[in-house]
Amino acid sequence: MPAAQLVSSGIERIINQLLKLDASSVLLLQKLSNKQLSVDIHELPWIFKFSFSDQVDVLTVMPDEELLSDCHLALSLSTLQKLKDTSQITRLIQNGELVLEGDVAIAQQFSQLITELDIDWEELLSKYTGDLLAHNTFRLGKKLIHSAKAKANRLATTLGDAAIEEKRIAAPAILVVDFCDQVNELRSATDRLSAKISRLESQSTLSPNKQSN
Amino acid sequence: MSNSQVPQSEHKTKDADSSNIPPIPQEPTGTGEDDSQTHFGFKQVDKTKKASMVADVFHSVAAKYDIMNDMMSMGIHRLWKRFTIDCSGVRAGHKVLDLAGGTGDLAAKFSKIVGEKGQVVLADINNAMLKVGRDKLRNKGVVGNLEYVQANAEMLPFPDNYFDVITIAFGLRNVTDKDKALASMYRVLKPGGRLLVLEFSKPQSEMLSKAYDLYSFHLLPKMGKLVANDSESYQYLAESIRMHPDQETLKAMMESVGFEQTTFHNLTGGIVALHRGFKF
Numbered sequence: 301m302p303a304a305q306l307v308s309s310g311i312e313r314i315i316n317q318l319l320k321l322d323a324s325s326v327l328l329l330q331k332l333s334n335k336q337l338s339v340d341i342h343e344l345p346w347i348f349k350f351s352f353s354d355q356v357d358v359l360t361v362m363p364d365e366e367l368l369s370d371c372h373l374a375l376s377l378s379t380l381q382k383l384k385d386t387s388q389i390t391r392l393i394q395n396g397e398l399v400l401e402g403d404v405a406i407a408q409q410f411s412q413l414i415t416e417l418d419i420d421w422e423e424l425l426s427k428y429t430g431d432l433l434a435h436n437t438f439r440l441g442k443k444l445i446h447s448a449k450a451k452a453n454r455l456a457t458t459l460g461d462a463a464i465e466e467k468r469i470a471a472p473a474i475l476v477v478d479f480c481d482q483v484n485e486l487r488s489a490t491d492r493l494s495a496k497i498s499r500l501e502s503q504s505t506l507s508p509n510k511q512s513n
Numbered sequence: 514m515s516n517s518q519v520p521q522s523e524h525k526t527k528d529a530d531s532s533n534i535p536p537i538p539q540e541p542t543g544t545g546e547d548d549s550q551t552h553f554g555f556k557q558v559d560k561t562k563k564a565s566m567v568a569d570v571f572h573s574v575a576a577k578y579d580i581m582n583d584m585m586s587m588g589i590h591r592l593w594k595r596f597t598i599d600c601s602g603v604r605a606g607h608k609v610l611d612l613a614g615g616t617g618d619l620a621a622k623f624s625k626i627v628g629e630k631g632q633v634v635l636a637d638i639n640n641a642m643l644k645v646g647r648d649k650l651r652n653k654g655v656v657g658n659l660e661y662v663q664a665n666a667e668m669l670p671f672p673d674n675y676f677d678v679i680t681i682a683f684g685l686r687n688v689t690d691k692d693k694a695l696a697s698m699y700r701v702l703k704p705g706g707r708l709l710v711l712e713f714s715k716p717q718s719e720m721l722s723k724a725y726d727l728y729s730f731h732l733l734p735k736m737g738k739l740v741a742n743d744s745e746s747y748q749y750l751a752e753s754i755r756m757h758p759d760q761e762t763l764k765a766m767m768e769s770v771g772f773e774q775t776t777f778h779n780l781t782g783g784i785v786a787l788h789r790g791f792k793f
């Protein structure tokens with residue numbers, strides 16, 4: 301299952317839905333038309349490329365692919381939220397929170413667009429990555445549970461209790477991840493126990509050997 | 514159906530200015546193999562008849578094609594297609610051929626991405642599929658840089674070294690002479706360009722393979738009957754999936770017509786694979 305595509309299609313769907321509801325965003329979108337903006341969000345394993353026309357298409361930049369876009373941003377999720385204030389861009393670059401390469405006007409227009417649409421990135425992304433983690437966890441088992449655990453911690457701090465109560469969609473995914481954490485803890489406890497047992501076993505088989513020598 | 518028999522006026526229907534595509538060199542049509550047999554699903558049929566039999570299948574499924582696609586794959590085909598686009602390296606200004614493009618899912622997205630300076634050609638052997646595609650894409654507001662061309666993948670009516678990207682999604686298995694089709698794609702691809710073949714393939718685990726057989730041979734034709742009132746066409750689809758070359762075979766076929774750096778990526782346990790090859 302292409303996980304990155306699941307997330308990018310989710311982001312794309314939400315952005316385009318919001319665009320349809322907001323007539324004044326059309327002008328902002330027109331300014332960006334035919335431009336491409338790549339965004340590397342530190343918390344996510346993928347780089348997304350936003351391609352603007354009369355809609356927004358969200359592509360995933362494959363690891364073996366050259367990063368060819370008109371403007372590139374690298375930032376953390378919390379900085380993405382701050383980007384809503386266009387006047388902040390320079391300050392964010394100066395204090396190193398935002399890396400910007402290419403046409404700064406595109407970043408500004410994008411920032412205006414997401415302000416206009418009032419996208420809550422943290423909620424949007426945690427919803428999709430949350431479901432995704434739950435999905436992957438079941439599929440790929442132990443290895444993923446470990447990374448899920450780390451990500452679940454991040455998600456938990458992002459979401460907060462209120463979000464879990466209010467946004468019922470997000471809750472199940474989190475609960476699943478939490479459940480997997482518990483399974484994981486149980487598993488390492490069992491691993492410890494079985495290690496202990498085999499140690500005891502080898503000791504008990506070793507001692508008679510020693511005696512027979 | 515041979516491409517050269519279609520009059521030029523029927524042969525191309527498009528929204529955009531036809532001057533975008535330069536004059537077409539004709540590929541030789543006769544193969545000298547008219548007496549030999551090929552498979553149509555599990556049946557053996559005359560090679561010459563396969564194309565028209567495939568055409569019949571897609572004629573009869575055209576109207577319900579999109580609904581069936583969503584049902585059959587439980588919507589996952591959308592993600593497979595997204596993955597294909599992500600692997601295409603497509604950029605603004607590119608020329609893209611969506612071959613066997615049917616109702617135009619890939620073409621629609623490409624058209625937005627390549628923008629006004631780019632060009633997308635949606636090509637299919639079947640007029641009915643193209644028509645459904647055109648109506649759908651017009652409703653989506655996709656016009657301008659998209660052209661519709663009725664063409665057989667085995668003898669593409671485009672100049673050499675023309676396209677930056679060629680995709681063929683769930684189309685190659687329907688083509689009678691796949692080697693000839695791959696060679697034709699290689700010819701019209703620009704040096705530096707790439708071909709992406711998205712197609713059903715060989716599930717990687719025995720269990721998945723069994724479950725999948727059960728699904729495609731038993732459930733699929735029933736669903737086809739229920740939704741499209743056409744179990745035979747879906748029986749054909751199931752059989753054609755099984756007859757299609759597996760991952761390594763298709764990779765070798767691509768390499769033998771000249772593609773380089775050829776790789777494949779299994780999706781959903783190998784039920785589907787995306788093959789990619791470059792022309793240098």
Ligand SMILES: C[S@@+](CC[C@H](N)C(=O)[O-])C[C@H]1O[C@@H](n2cnc3c(N)ncnc32)[C@H](O)[C@@H]1O
Nearest residue numbers: 571613614615638639642665666682683684687
């Ligand atoms: C299963 S549909 C795939 C449509 C679309 N690419 C998609 O993924 O939804 C297969 C398409 O291949 C077309 N086709 C079959 N044989 C062909 C050939 N020799 N040349 C071009 N198109 C062909 C059919 O008409 C049909 O539209």
